[in-house]
Amino acid sequence: MNARIAPPVANLDPDAIARSGRTVIATEAAAIRALEPRVDASFIEACRLMLACRGRLVVTGMGKSGHVGRKIAATLASTGTPSFFVHPGEASHGDLGMIQPDDVVLALSNSGETDELLFILPVIKRQGIPLIAITGNPKSSLAHQADVHLDASISSEACPLGLAPTASTTAALVMGDALAIALLEARGFTAEDFARSHPAGSLGRRLLLHISDIMHTGEGIPAVAPGASLTQALMEMTRKHLGMTAVIDAERQLLGVFTDGDLRRALDDEEVNLRGATVEALMTRGPKTITSDKLAIEAAQLMEKHQINALLVVDEQQRVVGALNIHDLLRARVV
Incomplete structure (x- = not known):
């Protein structure tokens, strides 16, 4: 039986590892700080559209933006804004039927040029469904077609190669959290309301069990x-x-x-x-x-x-x- 040979391990430099970790945190923290002045008239209009929505908020995005979108949809749903995630690739194969005229769509794309998203936009626009976009490119196709665009652009990714979505996904996630909490406060959403959507959690037991x-x-x-x-x-x-x-x-x-x-x-x-x-x-x-x-x-x-x-x-x-x-x-x- 052949013995399994372990792959060679690169020399580990503890100082370099720690320095890399701190650089990532500093880069992403800077990306978040840059979002604060962008909570402007567009942000307020996005919240107005969501509050006026008679249906549900439909969140969509591809790849890493899709992962962030799922989390944003979950946060919105648990804080008083009925919401769910639709995969844009599946949307063009039948799942567009999940989006109704009374809904509002929140689309995420760092580039703003995601093919799967752009492909379904005409159908959404034709139904008169309001479109809110969070992108890292205010000049992109998605930004131009949106009724409201929220700028989540960054100066650089935390990845030294500039390839792996890191600071960009963090910025999009924080913008989504900002929307969720602004809506929570506007609705007067309480801890008891939160517990009703989390009955199995410790907070639910504390606030609902008599x-x-x-x-x-x-x-x-x-x-x-x-x-x-x-x-x-x-x-x-x-x-x-x-x-x-x-x-x-x-x-x-x-x-x-x-x-x-x-x-x-x-x-x-x-x-x-x-x-x-x-x-x-x-x-x-x-x-x-x-x-x-x-x-x-x-x-x-x-x-x-x-x-x-x-x-x-x-x-x-x-x-x-x-x-x-x-x-x-x-x-x-x-x-």
């Missing part, structure tokens, strides 16, 4: 009467696995809570008759509670603030309707 979604209810609520013995209270705590039990009256009104901490304090108190004491004599009165309409993250904050591991859930009449502990919040990935 106490009622995770609390124990019905037979899952640990509860005993005030006259219950210590043994009865401990058995209820053991069965329900929440480390505490509510103490309630016949109308389920909350009288207090008995926890592991209350048990430890009772064991340390020599004056307490553990055999004869009722849970009412050992419970904590006026415990911390929460209502079912509150967010789950609020329960986590309440537990952390008061250094407790469980909460009882009550209604407006202070009747016990649920219970939860820190493990419920962990399972829901709220904390």
Whole structure:
């Protein structure tokens, strides 16, 4: 069996590697800084067209511009501007049907001369669909045919060969982000709105998950009467696995809570008759509670603030309707 021969490794110069990395960052940072004065009347008009759009914002671009376009479309969609990406090569083979007269098209091309884009422009223009272009060449064909042109030109690529799209793609991406955030603020888009499009993310769980979604209810609520013995209270705590039990009256009104901490304090108190004491004599009165309409993250904050591991859930009449502990919040990935 032939041994695999490793390819020769060039001499590694740590200083040269670090210098190269810093040069790239400096070049791309300069390209971004150059965009700021270009947030002008054209930028405002592009935002006006997008805000007035009754359909969706269709983003398109080839190659690296296409990759940037996909990200811009995703950012727009998640920040309140309905948007999706269409590949210009596929568009001329049927996907143009995805673009409707009520839409707005955002086309990206560094050169502004991308054949696949220019090929589909007559169809877009014929339908009267507004066209916004982001290019690196204000004199290009795409720039001239666009209703609004956004200048994302750069002085040089970060690639020393001047070939690999680097600073140019960064500039286009930043211009797209600027559009998305300007639209977000113009729409009054909130964190709650963002969470609705990210329900599986940590922010979505924090902003959308309510106490009622995770609390124990019905037979899952640990509860005993005030006259219950210590043994009865401990058995209820053991069965329900929440480390505490509510103490309630016949109308389920909350009288207090008995926890592991209350048990430890009772064991340390020599004056307490553990055999004869009722849970009412050992419970904590006026415990911390929460209502079912509150967010789950609020329960986590309440537990952390008061250094407790469980909460009882009550209604407006202070009747016990649920219970939860820190493990419920962990399972829901709220904390």
